[in-house]
Amino acid sequence: MVGRLRLTVPLAAAELPDESFRNTPPARGSTNSMAALPPTAKPTDPKPAVGGTRLDAIARGEPIQPVIHKSLQGIDPVVEVKDFNLWYGTKQALFDVNISFPRGQVTAIIGPSGCGKSTLLRCINRMNDLIENVETKGEMLINGQSIYAPGVDVIELRKRMGMVFQKPNPFPMSIFENVVYPLRIDGERDRNIIREVAAQSLRGAALWDEVKDRLKDSALGLSGGQQQRLCIARAIAGEPDVLLLDEPCSALDPIATSKVEDLIQELRGDYSLIVVTHNMQQASRVSDFTAFMYLGRLIEYGETSEIFTRPKLKETESYVTGRFG
């Protein structure tokens, strides 16, 4: 149950010759956008096509190629996003996004308010289907299977993804029933399995010791930080292929934040996590890879240590050092 996913990032990526390469859109039908990149691609000068900064060019509506670090070449992706666009009515919020999220790792999505971080995250489990007037173009895959193909069972799809929101959202029921909720809706009746999953998920979410003697109490009586870890326990009880976390600590105090951050790091390896955060320190503390977005575009994507200490673009550097946004 907990701990079934294993890290499978090939080491060969570390031996590739080039410092960086452009993320040219993959061939249609490819199951791995990184695989579609030429293995001997030369690093290209990351200057904007027209004068001024990249960000100026984006603001003028010019297309911009993101810079994807070589450390992402050859990854085993859990989720792949290909040429993905989204419109809220007439307003376009995502522009030709191409990004692959590595299995068993923590990926942070950062960028100024309104750049499309949450929109991108919500598209992965098709939560945007719930909003009127949303249109999408492009493709997303989970474990190589289309998320948007006609006929996809969205309820089954969402069961493969755990989602944790800004504000903890425990259900008004006991701690135990909250955790085992995914099993109840799946019709699991074996009491031993249900008990075992509850204990394992609460341990996995670093909450067991705090709640083991009060499993029948209402989840609403827990502190905010405990409630958020309970929501993570509930998410992992469903054995998701990927955990989507949308600013999971923004409503928590520093101590609760630190516990959730520790938990995110502990879940790495067993789970694939995608975390939207405003908090640069948090992204640098918890994630293996970081994607920087601006005005609905992916700008730069690489290993977190590189994005924060040696970004390839001055625009990324300006953002991570707090000079804009």
Ligand SMILES: Nc1ncnc2c1ncn2[C@@H]1O[C@H](COP(=O)(O)OP(=O)(O)OP(=O)(O)O)[C@@H](O)[C@H]1O
């Ligand atoms: N339901 C909606 N209807 C219309 N526009 C929306 C909707 N949700 C988001 N937007 C717009 O889409 C753009 C991207 O929003 P999104 O919430 O994805 O950005 P974000 O980077 O997550 O922002 P923040 O960090 O402030 O949460 C913004 O311009 C936002 O106003």
